Each structure stands twice: as structure tokens, then as C-alpha cells.
Amino acid sequence: MTKAMIKNGRPFKLVIEYDGSDFAGWQVQPNQRTVQGEIEKALKILTQKEVRVAGSGRTDAGVHALGQVVSFQVHSSLSFDELKKGLIGLLPKDISIVGMDELGEPFDARRDAISRTYRYVIARRSRAINRQYAWIPRITFSVESMQEASKYLVGEHDFTSFCKANGQTDNFISCVSDVHWQIDDGEIHFEITADRFFHHMVRSIVGTLMEVGRGKIAPEDFQQILKAKDRTCAGPTAPPQGLFLDHVEYGQNPHVFILNDKEQK
């Protein structure tokens, strides 16, 4: 199949939820079970053709998603309903469809995204139920200190101190538009919204905020770590199972109108 043929296929937008526990992350890798790989496998069965899908962003092994957005184009005579029901049937239990739309124009889930929101869940006590969906640090920490330090994240910053160097990324500048905390007896949810996220960024931020929470770093020193642009200044990377890609925002694009007018369930 040529690139031109892919370009001319019917464009779709898919919103999915997945449990990252048993995936080697989002991106296709040889001999590994990945989210992208499972979706492409299902689409190949349905359309009898190789289909390449794009996600709004990669997630690492063990990281979950509540609203990952996926774009792809297919050549198929199947109706929208047939494709959707086929996907629901063929995808494994740890991937579920939140919404699916057929669009009037091509759409790129990664390039067209204007912001992404990640959620990091920290459990306040040891637990058996839901243990795969949170970091359980088993230490005493002050959420108030973490909240205070997290205020320094908002705005445009160079996040080099919180990113894994990869030799591919020109710069680690990102604009964080919001950080939000939800705190109850059992769990702490830290939400962060930005235009760009880099490899390990949220997990490094949370790992460093936890160092603040347990008193190893003062909240005001968190800003110095950010300004240092040096990964060795920051704390450890928090574990993947607490991290969720929550949702992705797209700007209004008049070309990307929805062809299917059915309510998505």
C-alpha cells in the first residue's frame, strides 16, 4: 500500500481507554504486546489491509489511558457500524472504545492536539483492590507541600530537569496551562495539562514532588530544580501504574466534521 492510498482512505477518530498493566506501552515493538499493535491487528482483520494508526502521544509500559485519541484511515466497504462493532469485538478486554467518529477530512491525533491532560494517582494506604491503578508509596508525606511546589510548574518552562534525554528532541520547552489536585481519604489525584509532554516528564515531576512531600526538598527549592535544567537535580521517576493519559483537546477545525451522526456510547 502506498502513502497516497493511505491518505485517500476514510479517516476515523477513535477515543479509547486502556489498562496498561499487560502492555509494553503504546508504540508497536517487535515481539511485544502493545496498544497500537492490538488496534492495527484488529483493523487488519476488518479491512484485510495493513493500517497504521497514530496516537495523540505514546504511553510507557504500565501506563494507562482514560481518553487516548487515535487517528487512522481505512479503505473498506464496511459501514461505520460494522467497523465499530468489529473493533469492539476484536479488541482485547484491556482496551475499550469510549467513542468513534468517521470524519470528513484527514485528522492526525498527534499533530492536531492542542493540549493533553495526564492524571497521576497516589494511594494513601496499602490496598489490594485497585493496586494496579496507583502508586502506593507506603511513606508519610505532606500533600500540602506537594501542592505548594506544584504551582511553579504552571507557565512555559524548559523541563530538561524532568525529562529523559533521548537525543531526538530539540528542546524540552512545554507550556503547562494547569495543575489540579483532587484529594480524598484514600487517594490523591494530580492532574497536569500542557501542550507538550516529554518522555518520563509526568513521572519525574511526581517523583520529585514526593521528595518535597516527604520533606527531602523544600517546596521553594522545587523551582530551583526546574530552573537548573539538569535531570540529576530532580527526584526519582514515579512508577508507571499511577499514571493515566486522561484526555486530549483538539482545536475547532471546520474541515474535521463528523460523518456519523449517531450518539457514541
Place this chain on the structure above:
Amino acid sequence: MTKAMIKNGRPFKLVIEYDGSDFAGWQVQPNQRTVQGEIEKALKILTQKEVRVAGSGRTDAGVHALGQVVSFQVHSSLSFDELKKGLIGLLPKDISIVGMDELGEPFDARRDAISRTYRYVIARRSRAINRQYAWIPRITFSVESMQEASKYLVGEHDFTSFCKANGQTDNFISCVSDVHWQIDDGEIHFEITADRFFHHMVRSIVGTLMEVGRGKIAPEDFQQILKAKDRTCAGPTAPPQGLFLDHVEYGQNPHVFILNDKEQK
């Protein structure tokens, strides 16, 4: 320490949470991984002796617990803290300790219980996250009809229609003191409190309530099914992964005072 305690060992009350997904249920069975078996294994390592533990009730394979109560007595020179930390360390990740007390008198988690509350969780849409903690029926149903039918459960009834016959139980009479529904966009929680529960009772009730919800049985006919005392009249047994043993109540017993005065976390 009384003579009885020296003979029988120091009595403990343990409250645990467990994820039933990977257990063949509560009760010890040869060559099976069970909750009781894991606790007894940990206590044997700590005390160097065979310890038999009692649970407030058995749970089937795949059924979870948020507050299962366990009683046991040990001969050990270990302090309360040593035993507790040892148990925390030795128990697998899918069993966690909610509370532990050393008592002044023997206590039987099963016989001393005055009521048990089970919770059954039904998911309103397909989902990947938390799929192991709910029944996902993938059909349209009316919660209002289910709520209406569930009112007939309250009171003392013969629950033969909702119990798996086992040849051991004299009668299936139970007094249901309360049924309670919590309903939100994503999940429906059905809670039922009674003095006794029988094998498959909650799951058969929920399976039959779902037949009401989907319109196969009228809410008022639910009462006739209860009165029929015939298992063949009721609906199918709902799957185990939606069921949680929520909590167990014990009457005030002046003999069962708590020896450890530390706050349990």
C-alpha cells in the same frame, strides 16, 4: 494471661481487603491458591506452627473483599508489631491489611458476626480500567425496575429460590435488614445487609434483578419468585467479579477488649 489463652494461643482479629481475581476463593483447597491458604502460610512462617484461621464467611473464586474479618490464635513470643509487620511483609499484593487487633478473649469471626454487607457493582458501559471489579452486562436495563423489585428482599425470608443447594444447609432463612443502591453515570452499586448469606445468594439475586431490569420479569413478579422457594424460578447467577464482601458487623462483646492500643492504619 488466662489458662485458656495459654492453651489456645493469643487471639487476633484481622480485617483484610483482597482482590479475588487470582484466588480460587477464600477456603483452603488442595493445590489451589486461596485467601485462607495465603494467610495461614504467612502465619506459619511467623510462628513456626500450623495456624488455622476463620473468616466471617467464604467467598467464591473471583469474589473480592473490602472488609473480610478473620480470627485466629497463635502461640508466639513475637510482639504485636512484629506479627503485624511480618504479616504485611509476607502477604501477597492482592491481600492487604485494613486493621489488626490483639484481643483479650477468643473471638470467632464467623460465629460472632451479627450481620454481613455485600456490595455488587454493575458497570453501565464497557471499560478497560477496573473491568475486573464489576459486572459489565453490555445490555440496556432499567435501574428503577431493579430498585423496585429489590424492596421485596427486606425482611425475613426463605431464600431457597436464590441459593445453590448443597445438602448441608438445614434451611435458607435469612433476615435482610437493608438494601441500598448507589447510582452514578458509570456504576451501579447494590448493597445488601443480612444476618446470613448462602452460597451464590447475592449473585443469584443480582442476576434475577437484572432480568427485571431488562424487562424479562416484572418487578412485582420478583416477590413471587422469592415466595416460590424454587431455584429454577430465578434468573441466572451474576458473575463473581462484581461482588465484594463489604463489611461485617459484630455485637458489643465486653470480653473482646482490644489489647493493642495503637491506632490501626
